[in-house]
Amino acid sequence: MDWVAVGLTVKLAALTTLILGVVGLPLAYWLATTKRKWRPLVDAAVAVPLLLPPTVLGFYLLMATGPNSAIGRIYGRMFDGAIPFSFAGILAASVLYNLPFAVRPFASGFAAVDRRLLEAARCLGASAPRTFMTIVLPLSWPAVLAGLALAFAHTVGEFGVVLMVGGNIPGVTRTLALAIYDDVQALDYAGANEASALLVLFAVSVLAVTYSLQRRVLPL
Amino acid sequence: MTLLDADIAFRYPGGGAGIECAWQDPIDDPRVTVFLGASGSGKTTILRCLAGLERPDRGHVRLGDRTWFDAGRGIHLPPDQRDLGVLFQDYALFPHMTVQKNIAFGGRGMPRDAAAQRVAELLDAFGLRGLEHRLPRQLSGGQQQRVALARAVFRQPKLLLLDEPLSALDRATGDEVREELRTFIRTLAIPAYIVSHDRVDALTLADRTVLIDEGRIVQAGSTKEVFDAPKTPAAARLVGIDTILLGRIASVDNGLARVMVGTQEVRAAAPAEAGHEAALCIRAEDVTIALHDTEDLSTVNRWRAVVRTETSEGPFVRVGLDCGFRLSALVTRDAWKRLALAPGATAWAMVKATTIQAMARN
Numbered sequence: 001m002d003w004v005a006v007g008l009t010v011k012l013a014a015l016t017t018l019i020l021g022v023v024g025l026p027l028a029y030w031l032a033t034t035k036r037k038w039r040p041l042v043d044a045a046v047a048v049p050l051l052l053p054p055t056v057l058g059f060y061l062l063m064a065t066g067p068n069s070a071i072g073r074i075y076g077r078m079f080d081g082a083i084p085f086s087f088a089g090i091l092a093a094s095v096l097y098n099l100p101f102a103v104r105p106f107a108s109g110f111a112a113v114d115r116r117l118l119e120a121a122r123c124l125g126a127s128a129p130r131t132f133m134t135i136v137l138p139l140s141w142p143a144v145l146a147g148l149a150l151a152f153a154h155t156v157g158e159f160g161v162v163l164m165v166g167g168n169i170p171g172v173t174r175t176l177a178l179a180i181y182d183d184v185q186a187l188d189y190a191g192a193n194e195a196s197a198l199l200v201l202f203a204v205s206v207l208a209v210t211y212s213l214q215r216r217v218l219p220l
Numbered sequence: 221m222t223l224l225d226a227d228i229a230f231r232y233p234g235g236g237a238g239i240e241c242a243w244q245d246p247i248d249d250p251r252v253t254v255f256l257g258a259s260g261s262g263k264t265t266i267l268r269c270l271a272g273l274e275r276p277d278r279g280h281v282r283l284g285d286r287t288w289f290d291a292g293r294g295i296h297l298p299p300d301q302r303d304l305g306v307l308f309q310d311y312a313l314f315p316h317m318t319v320q321k322n323i324a325f326g327g328r329g330m331p332r333d334a335a336a337q338r339v340a341e342l343l344d345a346f347g348l349r350g351l352e353h354r355l356p357r358q359l360s361g362g363q364q365q366r367v368a369l370a371r372a373v374f375r376q377p378k379l380l381l382l383d384e385p386l387s388a389l390d391r392a393t394g395d396e397v398r399e400e401l402r403t404f405i406r407t408l409a410i411p412a413y414i415v416s417h418d419r420v421d422a423l424t425l426a427d428r429t430v431l432i433d434e435g436r437i438v439q440a441g442s443t444k445e446v447f448d449a450p451k452t453p454a455a456a457r458l459v460g461i462d463t464i465l466l467g468r469i470a471s472v473d474n475g476l477a478r479v480m481v482g483t484q485e486v487r488a489a490a491p492a493e494a495g496h497e498a499a500l501c502i503r504a505e506d507v508t509i510a511l512h513d514t515e516d517l518s519t520v521n522r523w524r525a526v527v528r529t530e531t532s533e534g535p536f537v538r539v540g541l542d543c544g545f546r547l548s549a550l551v552t553r554d555a556w557k558r559l560a561l562a563p564g565a566t567a568w569a570m571v572k573a574t575t576i577q578a579m580a581r582n
Contacts, residue, residue, distance in 0.1 A: 119273050120312035122299040124326040125375060134325075138316050 001194050004171050005179040012087070012162075012175060013155040016094040020102040020151045023095070025144070028106030029132055033118070047100045054097065058164025061093050083165075090166035090173050097161045102151040109143020110136055142213040149213075153206040157199060221246050224379065227279035228269045230262075230435075239265050239435040242279070247379060250409040254422040254443070256458055257432030263415045264309075266432070267381050270413070271306050272299040283378060305372030305410070307382040311364050313356035319343075319367050320352040326374040342370040346404065361389045362397045369401075373408055380405075380412040386421065398424060419460050423447065431458045451579060453499040462504035462548040466581070469494050477578065484544040487520045487573040492580035499579050504538060506575040507549035510568040511559060517570065523547075525569040527561050541569050 031043060049057060065083035066072050075083055083089040113136050121131040137144065159177040166173030168182065176195055183192035227242035239262045245253065257263040268274040270281060272288065275296050281289040288297045299306075313322050323342055327335035343349050346366040356364055365385065372380060385401060386394040402425055405412050414425060422429045422443055429447070430440040433454040439446055450456040453464050467481035469492060477490035479498050491498055513522055525547065529540035537556040541547040547569055561567055 114312070116308050116310075116312040117314060119271075119299070120306070120308055120314075121325070123271055123273070123304070123306040124371065125300045125328065126325070127300055128298075130328070135314060 001198075002176070002179045002191070005174055005176045005195075006198075008087075008171065008173075009156055009175040009177075012090060012094060013152045015091055016098055016155045017102075017148050017152045019091075019095050020098060021148060024099065024102040024106055024147070024151075028103045028147075029110055029136065031103070031107045032110035033115075046103050049097045050100050054158070054160030055164055057097055058093060058161045061089070061096070061161075061165050065089065065092070085165075085167040085169060085173065087166075087172055090162045090175075093161045093165040094155045094158060097158065098151045098154050101154045102147040105143050105147035105150060106140075109140035109147070112143070113139045146210040146213050149206050149210045153203055157203060222248055222284040222378070223282075225280070225282040226270065228266060228276045228281065229278035230265055230269060230274065230276045232265075237262070237434040237436075239269070239276070241266060241432070241435065241437045243430070243437060243440065247283070247411040250406075250411050251427045252405055252412045252414065252425050253428040253430060254426035255413060255415045255430045255432050256419060256422045257415075257417060258458070259417050261417075261432045262435035263417075263432045264383055265435070267383055267413065267415045270379075271304060271381055272297055272302050303375075303377050304379045304381055305375070305377035307365075307368050307372050307380070307385055309384045310388045311356075311368035313364055313368055313371075315356055318353050318355060319348060319359070322356065322367055323348075323370045323374055325371060338374060342374065345407070346370045361393055362400065365389075365397055366400070366404075369404060373410060377410060380408070380410045382412060382414040384416055385414060386416070386418065401425065419447075419458070422459075429459075431455045433458065449577065450501065453501075453579070453581070456499070456501040456577070456579075461501040461577075462550075463500075463502040463507075463546065465500040465502070465545055467498055467500065469496050469498050476573065479578070481545050484523060486576070488576040488578040489573070491578040497581040499581050501577040501579070502547065502571055503575070504548040504550035506571055507541075507547060507551075508570040509539060509541075509549055509551055509555075509559060509561070510570060511561075513568050518572070519570045520573050521571040521576070523569050525567055527563050527565045527567060529563060530556070541567075543569050 230239035467479040523543035525541040
């Protein structure tokens with residue numbers, strides 16, 4: 001077993017999940033409560049990784065963050081390095097690519113909370129953030145947990161976008177999924193088998209847990 | 221004097237009549253005002269505009285020197301910055317919080333002791349002692365309403381808004397809870413606006429009644445005044461006048477009009493000159509049913525009628541009559557038995573001209 005790859009995979013998934021929690025919760029709340037006309041556009045933008053091949057997202061991300069791009073230049077000046085083929089690169093890619101896996105369960109969980117409870121809280125003097133913390137989250141935590149678990153699990157299993165943006169650098173961007181690919185290329189079926197079995201077991205457990213949390217909030 | 225000054229225009233996204241109403245109301249005395257309207261008349265939307273849950277398209281809402289909403293100046297305070305308590309139609313109690321936590325929800329920023337004391341005070345006032353650790357789903361409908369009301373008044377709001385406070389309950393419980401609600405509202409001494417489709421709510425709870433039809437105020441005044449003298453057919457329908465006849469004034473003699481309703485003639489105090497259209501309101505309880513016509517009565521309106529329907533209403537019987545127009549009569553069960561009438565039978569319907577309320581129509 002390639003324990004370096006396992007460690008890297010867990011680190012990537014954990015950080016991705018953390019960032020998706022911070023960014024995804026407010027985004028999902030906005031999606032669940034807004035009356036703005038352009039909400040469907042944002043909905044579509046969040047969900048589009050579900051339909052795109054990972055190579056497309058990876059390609060655009062490489063273009064947008066390359067050393068000659070605006071983002072790449074700013075990043076280079078700040079951190080003395082480049083985004084493509086780095087851990088930061090695959091982290092950014094994972095966050096974008098996993099957005100729907102976190103935001104959609106969050107949003108459907110929030111939407112299932114009776115709107116009148118939110119209105120009642122507002123009429124009782126609670127600000128929007130406080131309403132979110134005291135009413136929405138306590139009533140939709142299974143959905144939030146499901147979203148976080150799905151995002152984590154999906155990041156663990158991500159292959160294409162990591163390969164596109166991160167290359168395949170041991171200890172830097174070579175996650176478990178990539179290690180399996182390498183094992184097979186090298187005809188090391190025993191190694192591939194071990195890692196694959198681990199991923200299957202992991203995926204089934206995560207899904208079992210999330211389904212038992214709340215079936216109806218899953219987008220799958 | 222603190223004045224609630226509201227001028228609200230609101231269009232529904234799907235079209236329709238929308239809301240257009242303006243009123244001013246001194247809210248220093250804790251008066252109770254009922255907004256009475258049929259479902260779909262826009263009364264709940266008016267309440268939501270006051271609470272800040274909807275944003276009107278035009279107009280303003282001011283309470284004293286505070287502006288809650290002003291379309292022209294782009295002001296729209298969110299509900300949490302308006303000093304009011306709202307009781308929602310099915311109470312919207314927080315299902316994951318105990319009675320105590322629900323009541324104290326508005327107490328953020330209050331010292332812990334003061335909040336606890338206020339909760340204790342309200343538990344006693346609303347008869348909720350012993351229920352403080354229950355969850356909302358473990359309460360009866362009436363108890364839920366008391367919790368919701370206690371929660372709404374926790375911060376001692378300047379104005380209380382109640383949206384159909386009794387419609388979530390069945391009729392029998394509703395009657396009981398209405399009585400409770402009346403006592404609570406009186407004791408709280410906070411001016412209250414109640415939105416309702418049930419005229420019993422207005423008659424039992426309201427000092428003032430505002431009649432709403434298609435998003436417009438059709439009449440406003442003291443409850444007695446509004447129920448005694450509705451000014452338009454829409455208002456008459458809302459206050460429960462049983463029969464509203466539309467006709468044309470054929471002649472006026474000494475202030476008494478002969479109004480032609482179809483081919484029938486009805487006498488009533490003249491609301492306008494001859495030639496005008498008129499609406500005549502007749503309450504079912506003002507209709508007398510007789511077996512024979514007689515000149516021995518002072519009653520001038522006496523019509524030959526066929527009994528069409530009879531419906532039991534407690535100690536009374538509601539009788540549907542056909543006099544050339546439909547007329548609803550309410551008589552005691554004893555009287556109905558004595559007359560020995562049944563659907564299909566012929567009788568006489570009599571209505572004193574003085575009890576008919578006539579209004580001019582444009």
